[in-house]
Amino acid sequence: MDLATIIGLVAGLTTIVVVLVMDGGSPAELFAHPSSILLIIGGSLSATIITSPLKVVLKLPQFIMQAFTTNKFDPKATIELLTNLADKARREGLLALEEDSKKIKDKFLQKGIMMIVDGVEPEQVTAILETTVEQMRARHKQGIGFFAAAGGFAPTFGIIGTVMGLISVLKQLDNPSALGESIAAAFLATLWGLLLSNMIYLPVSGKLKVKSEDEARNRYMQLEGIISIQAGENPRVIRDKLNAFLAPGDIKAAGEPAKAGVGKKAPAGNAQKAKA
Amino acid sequence: MDLATIIGLVAGLTTIVVVLVMDGGSPAELFAHPSSILLIIGGSLSATIITSPLKVVLKLPQFIMQAFTTNKFDPKATIELLTNLADKARREGLLALEEDSKKIKDKFLQKGIMMIVDGVEPEQVTAILETTVEQMRARHKQGIGFFAAAGGFAPTFGIIGTVMGLISVLKQLDNPSALGESIAAAFLATLWGLLLSNMIYLPVSGKLKVKSEDEARNRYMQLEGIISIQAGENPRVIRDKLNAFLAPGDIKAAGEPAKAGVGKKAPAGNAQKAKA
Amino acid sequence: MDLATIIGLVAGLTTIVVVLVMDGGSPAELFAHPSSILLIIGGSLSATIITSPLKVVLKLPQFIMQAFTTNKFDPKATIELLTNLADKARREGLLALEEDSKKIKDKFLQKGIMMIVDGVEPEQVTAILETTVEQMRARHKQGIGFFAAAGGFAPTFGIIGTVMGLISVLKQLDNPSALGESIAAAFLATLWGLLLSNMIYLPVSGKLKVKSEDEARNRYMQLEGIISIQAGENPRVIRDKLNAFLAPGDIKAAGEPAKAGVGKKAPAGNAQKAKA
Amino acid sequence: MDLATIIGLVAGLTTIVVVLVMDGGSPAELFAHPSSILLIIGGSLSATIITSPLKVVLKLPQFIMQAFTTNKFDPKATIELLTNLADKARREGLLALEEDSKKIKDKFLQKGIMMIVDGVEPEQVTAILETTVEQMRARHKQGIGFFAAAGGFAPTFGIIGTVMGLISVLKQLDNPSALGESIAAAFLATLWGLLLSNMIYLPVSGKLKVKSEDEARNRYMQLEGIISIQAGENPRVIRDKLNAFLAPGDIKAAGEPAKAGVGKKAPAGNAQKAKA
Amino acid sequence: MDLATIIGLVAGLTTIVVVLVMDGGSPAELFAHPSSILLIIGGSLSATIITSPLKVVLKLPQFIMQAFTTNKFDPKATIELLTNLADKARREGLLALEEDSKKIKDKFLQKGIMMIVDGVEPEQVTAILETTVEQMRARHKQGIGFFAAAGGFAPTFGIIGTVMGLISVLKQLDNPSALGESIAAAFLATLWGLLLSNMIYLPVSGKLKVKSEDEARNRYMQLEGIISIQAGENPRVIRDKLNAFLAPGDIKAAGEPAKAGVGKKAPAGNAQKAKA
Secondary structure, rough: OOOHHHHHHHHHHHHHHHHHHHHOOOOHHHHOOOHHHHHHHHHHHHHHHHHHOHHHHHHHHHHHHHOOOOOOHHHHHHHHHHHHHHHHHHHHHHHHHHHHHHOOOHHHHHHHHHHHHHOOOOOHHHHHHHHHHHHHHHHHHHHHHHHHHHHHHHHHHHHHHHHHHHHHHHOOOOOOHHHHHHHHHHHHHHHHHHHHHHHHHHHHHHHHHHHHHHHHHHHHOOOOEHHHHOOOOHHHHHHHHHHHOOHHHOOOOOOOEEEEEHHHHHHHHHHHHOOO | HHHHHHHHHHHHHHHHHEEEOOOOHHHHHHHHHHHHHHHHHHHHHHHHHHHHOHHHOOOOOHHEEEEEEEOOOOOHHHHHHHHHHHHHHHOHHHHHHHHHHHHHHOOHHHHHHHHHHHOOOOOOOOOOOOHHHHHHHHHHHHHHHHHHHHHHHHHHHHHHHHHHHHHHHHOOOHHHHHHHHHHHHHHHHHHHHHHHHHHHHHHHHHHHHHHHHHHHHHHHHHHHHHHHHOOOOOOHHHHHHHHHOOOOOOOOOOOOOOOOOHHHOOOHHHHHHHHO | OOOOHHHHHHHHHHHHHHHHOOOOOOHHHOOOOOHHHHHHHHHHHHHHHHHHHHHHHHHHHHHHHHHHHHHHHHHHHHHHHHHHHHHHHHHHOHHHHHHHHHHOOHHHHHHHHHHOOOOOOOHHHHHHHHHHHHHHHHHHHOOOOOOOOHHHHHHHHHHHHHHHHHHHHHHHOOHHHHHHHHHHHHHHHHHHHHHHHHHHHHHHHHHHHHHHHHHHHHHHHHHHHHHHHHOOHHHHHHHHHHHHHOOOOOOOOOOOOOHHHHHHHHHHHHHHHOOO | OOHHHHHHHHHHHHHHHHHHHOOOOOHHHHHOOOOHHHHHHHHHHHHHHHHOOHHHHHHHHHHHHHHHOOOOHHHHHHHHHHHHHHHHHHHHHHHHHHHHHHOOHHHHHHHHHHHOOOOOOHHHHHHHHHHHHHHHHHHHHHHHHHHHHHHHHHHHHHHHHHHHHHHHOOOOOOOOHHHHHHHHHHHHHHHHHHHHHHHHHHHHHHHHHHHHHHHHHHHHHHOOOOOOOOHOOOHHHHHHHOOOOOOOOOOOOOOOOOHHHHHHHHHHHHHHHHHO | OOOHHHHHHHHHHHHHHHHHHHHOOHHHHHHHHHHOOOOOOOHHHHHHHHHOOOOHHOHHHHHHHHOOOOOOOHHHHHHHHHHHHHHHHHHHHHHHHHHHHHOOOHHHHHHHHHHHHOOOHHHHHHHHHHHHHHHHHHHHHHHHHHHHHHHHHHHHHHHHHHHHHHOOOOOOOOHHHHHHHHHHHHHHHHHHHHHHHHHHHHHHHHHHHHHHHHHHHHHHHHHHHHHHHHHHOOOOHHHHHHOOOOOHOOOOOOOOOOHHHHOOOOHHHHHHHHHH
């Protein structure tokens, strides 16, 4: 469960209910005019569906689920794993990673390690993994865009609803006693358009975007590690490289060796220095 | 037929009619003031036509058609085809693709394969195909831009119509009984501007954009495949590369060989590994 | 004459006049309050002039002319010309183009051909021609920006005019009979701000942008051709390269030889293949 | 303490209080309707929290602190330090910097110098330091985005509050004496939404952005220096390179030698010229 | 003096005064409610100061000066100078430019020529000069951003002022005779917010941006010339390269030799052709 989504949603709805009660009303008033709600939801979704490919519309439940669940990435464990693989590859050769690759659960990481075991050339590995990440982002962007578009359409349909309401009010000015009530009902459409857009559509779009960026960052970190292992780089340097993706507070103490085996790699580091 | 466009349009219009009826009105009221409708459609199209090259204005029916039809791309079949061609090219040489190229129906793909058969240099092939895709996108952008501009102008002309209506109302304040009706008529212009923009112009612009991006992605996938075939890359690696353009769920099982012939290519894969 | 600009402008003005007459008014009413018109035009132009360099302000008549005239580019003729030059250069050497270059009317193309005749190095030719195009775009952007800025300022000055009008109305509430008329006059300013922005400023800015992009595309096509001729590329490949800038419908049939002379170049194509 | 933040905040609040008193009111009136304030703060924060990852929400106090404190960078001292290190490295070799690196307080700079002492290859050093800076910027962007999003949501929740208020007013039109007071209370929500957004959220977002850009510029200057030291460049040229990051007024007089030791480096400069 | 800034400002203020008088009012009315003016100026500057680094706030008078003065660049003279230097460098070597460099008044150009005389490597010269220009642009962007931000805040504080005014009006509905006057006073705040933003803040921001781009273009032209001189390129080609930065009308006739000395360089041009 993504706690921020839940907390924000509960806090937001509570705020609105509390404010309504403080002002001497009741939440039921929001639902007093169902045609407004129908117009906002129907209108904003219809317009967005025209804008979208059918494939995206069918995946909507999936996108909503994503906004409510947390990404499963553990960058520190990934760095540990990649440094160990780098260490092993340097000692026993890339082919020695075949067994390990089968145990990796992350499909993307597994695919990458299997390709370097198979001897696919570095440019190809980079091209394949980069295309995978970029196409993933392109697919995520469709979901993000769906909710952003719906969030843009909803307030407009709110105004459409209010204008429609005011037009019908203006035609019946002969009954002044019901005038206030009718205008109030017309304004309900604006209220729903703004609420739906600002409490649901736009925040969900924002959350999906944040998650997509988070996943892309993790994927690029894995990609960097895979390519570095293939190039036979020093495991200590690889660890440094991958740690650069983390916030300073999340990095393990610099003095602490990645693994006992890495200590023995220091001469290799010197060899590399000589080469540089 | 593009189902999402149809569904969205039907759902949107139904919503509006249902809401009007629920509120005790009738759809006919929307058409009570034809000068408003004329102003919105005439004004938004006029302004957009000034903005556009004549060539784009003449292609408008074509652009609208596109929003209602589905793209004909089948990426999986294309990957199958390109992998088979790669396989054949590796066994029998690039010239052997001459016969196959004549059978390809996709003009872009055919052009690409014919160029590598003709021995055009890889940089030239890439340059020609990339220019073709980018110019196609530039042409698509004109259509997308037309509807986006119209979608931007329509609500403004709605407001222009309402302001024009209010001005004429304010000049005849001596007839208060008709006041409500006149103001209602003035607001109809705003309503039409918002509806036209949000149910037609902007969604059509969005759909054209999604289709253009989809086509560009497919073209770049084909380009990648053509260049890889010319470079004599391993068909298995080419398949991996092209699969990276698909969603994970759309990729065929990894274990499954691309073709019987590819199994024999494994030694080539090893040869390549040795070279790497 | 740029037909789209004329058609759009005439259609737009006609629409407004027709709508005014349909609603029982007359176009003369738009001019009933000259101070509003002065404020919108004076205000929007003053603000934009502060924003702009003096040089751009002095070139305004030129920019307006451009929006009303068509670009003179004929890409198909240019491709024909460049392919012929490429053919000649391959047969008789780059120096043989000296005579031809003197006959070219397009200054940019002529300059490019003269440089390759003079033996300027390819990187320099590219740098000089690219800088020329990019600086041209930068100059165009100033004109585009002028009208876009004016289009942004005009509705705001419309609102300023309306607010100024309402303030003076509110101070004279003691004469209710003239109230409607005065408020109507105040709203005229908003109307003029919106009309000027949406019928003149923004569409002209958009048209200038489309023209600038069209010219840049043609220039880059010429640049590509010039560089390819200098590199001694196959005329058939050059034709393919330049055709990639055109819409599919605008390209001459693929089977048709560029020139009788090109047929003889086929062996060269094979030679190139061998080299590749 | 960041003086500009403090000055701006105090000046802004003072202005509002003074204006309220000048108009014959009192600041207390702003707090007359607590439910409005609750709605704006609760609504804008709830919506923003849904948009954000939990990690960012928990770091909010930290982000706010940053807007009130000054960045600790002293570019001139850094240039002095890097030029001295370059000088020493050229005389005694990169290994001689080991002692100095331990004394550097800036973690980023220290890490960089330690890597070049350890003989990590230049591409790796650049990659690691660049990733560190870019990931830092990505983290900063989350905080910047939080306040920008809150600043976007706040006025909308202000309008939501006003619409909610107007709806409840319109339902009780039978008590005209309290009408003005009630509408005034409804408008308070708009006022709070605008004030919160324009005095707190947006300015804090802007300040965090300026600080992030400032830090990134300093980091890239350090990166440039580290790489140049590793490449064994002339200390005088390094000083010129780093000075290019400063405003002209902040650069030390050109004639003044970086250090006594640099004067002796002139021959090296000539050697380099010979090589060029 | 920057004429466009002066003309625009005078024309804008004249327009407003004339319109006020035409509508039967007087400019003094704009100043009838000083608290509005205080709120707009105080509020917009306070919010912008929070957004900005203190350094930028202190340089404000300098930024305003810049909007009123003209840039001192004379591109044609610079091209003349650089072509002459190129000519001399080719005849007598780069060291011969030492004397000339001391006479150059433009600090940036002088720095560049001195570096190539000193034998700094081309990549370093490019890096140092590019960093100088980019950091200059970054500093300019802070001033541009200050006025753009103030231009964004001012209308909002105008609305804040109007809402504050309306709230206090609504609380005193018991005095209907003063109602119009009070509402008018409330609207004055909106008027001032719009005027300040659209006549001062935004145009000044726009003018500073235009000047920054103009300076950057001139700097890049100088940079191009300096690097070309160092590379020992043909002065005629250098002149062509730099002319590409000018509008076609500003370039000296192509046939006219840059200098008598350049005519003798023609053989060098041929030598280069042979090399190409």
